[in-house]
Amino acid sequence: MQQIKGAILKARLGFVEQHWGRAGLDQVLAALPDDDQRALRTLLTVKWYPFGIGERLDKAIVDVLGDGRTEVFERLGAASADANLSTVHKQFLTPGRPHVFLGKAPAIYGFYYETGRRTYEQTGESSGVLTTYEAETFSAPDCLSVIGWYKRALELCGVQNVAITEDECRARGGQVCRYQVRWQNAPAA
Template structure:
């Protein structure tokens, strides 16, 4: 059974409250089963939780707050990067070196997901491809949050004009989840 870290769920709940207030959070939680509500009331960031709890939370966010649109998950991914890369995982960042940061994709994946693996391959001076293999569970909203997370993380590394496109997705019938990544340049701290 695929599991995700509590930090992923906690970030989602924090994102809801920050953008829609306590009322929005209660609306989402209230739409879930009693079991899911209990699981989400007290989240431990280092504990593993069933992926399905996160999947049902994602569906509730889209249904209750997103007006049926999943684009909200890119914003959620960016907020997660801001929260986690400013504190818990700030050592992953490599200012001025996007390829070095992206080379840590396999390690980063292991901090958030229990099964499967992720690779990164440099394809040019300002481009690369990141691929997720063998994840037991997957969802389109989770892939969108990955895109938002990596876009924001690359910006925190100094990359400018970041674009990420998922050209194959398991949630849409693909064999893997593959992300084409490009940026226009790098601003170095000075």
Template sequence: MLAKGSNMHHMRTWVVRLHGDEGWERVVAALGPEDAATVRSVVSVAWYPFSTQHALLRTIDRVLGTGDGELARVIGRYEADQDLTIVHRIFLRMANPAFVLEKAGDYWSRFYEAGTWIVTRGEGGTSARGELRDIEPVDELFCLYLEAYIFRMFELVGAKNVRGTHSRCRCRGAEACVFEGRWD
């Protein structure tokens, strides 16, 4: 499976903003040689192995964090901020936040070459459930990153008091990763 370089580019931008070029060099030095060569020359519009994105996220979390996955969440929120422009936010505020997840399939394909989203809205228009299927390789930190990204997108389009769970995970043997969100 391939992922667009824009995600790794955003990760690099986040690292440099908070930890400087030295922090970025520490992260790259801790990667394996092949992944290090890839991330040094990443281009936002090019496609790269999904496993390299996983390796970069894990290495950032280990080198600059505590290795508990929390930086994956922080980076997921940061990337949602970067990806959803002001124009998108204004337009999407006119729709229900569940619309964001419903359009995830189209949006997803901008960044990943594989994966299928099945989305359902809850009654009352204050919840949504999304199932992500057909992605390989799976990675727990990527799931934390994606959960934070999705729920941040809800906030960016006007959802208040967002609460969410990643109730089922491919990493724990489920057929799909399931993300469920509620808001006021």
């Protein structure tokens, strides 16, 4: 069974509390089964948790606070990048060298997911492809949070106008989750 790190779940809960306050967080938690509520109230960022808890949390966020709109997950991914790449995973950032940063995708993936793998292939001076293979579980909200996370991470590396589109997704019947990544390099100072 696919598992995810508590850091992913903690970032989602932090995002909810930051944007909707403690009352919003309490509403989301109340929409979850008792076992999930207990697990989420005692999260450890380094512990592995069943992917299903994350799926149910994502659904509760969309249903309770997102008015049924899943776009909230791209914002959530960006907030997670801000939180994690300014602290525990800061060493992944490579200012001015986006391809070097994206080349670390396999290692970054391993910090957050227990099964599967992610690769990066450079396709141009300011473009590339991230592909996730063999993840036991997947969801459209998780893919949106990946897009938001990488967009923000690339901005933290100093590039501009980042655009990421998922042209194949396992949640929509694809064989892999593949993300086309493009950006503009910042003008030289």
